[in-house]
Amino acid sequence: MAESRVERLPGLAEEAVALHPALIVAGSSDAAVMVKKLTSSTPIISGALADAQNLGLVTSYARPGGNVTGVMPYVAGLPGKQIELLREVIPNVAKIGLLANLYDPKAGPQRDEMTQVASRMGLAIVVPALNGPEDIGSAIQAMSHEGVEGIVVLETTMLLSAREQIAKLVGDHRIPAVYGYREHVAAGGLISYGVDLLWCWRRVAGYAHRILSGTPPSDLPVEFPTKVQMAINLKTANAIGVTISPTLLARADEVIE
Structure with a gap:
């Protein structure tokens, strides 16, 4: 491994x-x-x-x-939807952080799309350096010091493997975070929107x-998922003081209480 x-x-x-x-x-x-x-x-x-x-x-x-x-x-358009979802969770958000190990080939296209969408929304973006698992804590700390109001965690292998650590650290800083995989939410993350x-x-x-x-x-053609799913962890929402609207809860495929 x-x-x-x-x-x-x-x-x-x-x-x-x-x-x-x-x-x-x-x-x-x-x-x-x-x-x-x-x-x-x-x-x-x-x-x-x-x-x-x-x-x-x-x-x-x-x-x-x-x-x-x-x-x-990795579906085109999905990273932008994750930015939009973060704004639904935090309607007045002005500055967001992207947690990404950019050496992963999956990260670059996601980062580029999110940056474009955030720019159209007038959002400032903070993308701290993240070269390995040992940098996760310092990257989240840097985003907190920069005053980000929300974080999007990109869909990469390393970040998925570190999902429990990320959920705890982000929760300790009381920063709402959106993820691409429901596995992050099962590990204590706030909300995810992505493929199964x-x-x-x-x-x-x-x-x-x-x-x-x-x-x-x-x-054998490469296959693409045809469905995306949303998962919400209400226990995490309550712990960090975030209110999830009834409309958003009704759209969720899974609500963890």
Whole structure:
């Protein structure tokens, strides 16, 4: 396991390819990139492909054309909706923070879209440096010192792995935060709006079955989730003094009390 340390990925990729497996399951796009550099023949699948075409993992989403395919849970327009959701939670918000480890290939497009949407809304943005798990605490502290009124936590592998730590630290600072995955909310985060990550990985099992049955990954289109879900943690809302409107609660797919 890389344990959210990007510098460990090359060595782990080498070990995986050296085993000559029938199939490699990559936990994220950055892992898939590392493995693909080492093999063009071993099938590679992932439930968290991001920016796969621009990263050279696939020729196109409809016809991957190589040895990589899977599910892309990063839907265009969704990061902007997360900014809008934060403003619903905090109607008079003026300054927000983005928590993101920008070396993750999934983070850049999200950050760019959020920045554009925030600019249109007239919101100031704070994006502290975050190079590894050890920087999470200082990044949240920096946003608090900058006076951010809300935080959006980007959808990256490292931040998902650190969801319990993030929920506690953000809660300690009493800052409302929006997440992309309901797993953050289950760990104590306030509210999430995004795709069902479990659905994405369940779909990967179907890819594995078809590839091991003889279908080449080049013939299996990349899938995109068709549904987004909202989860709200009322216990967290009460703890940090945030009132969630009845309208927002009615829209939620899951309310944790």
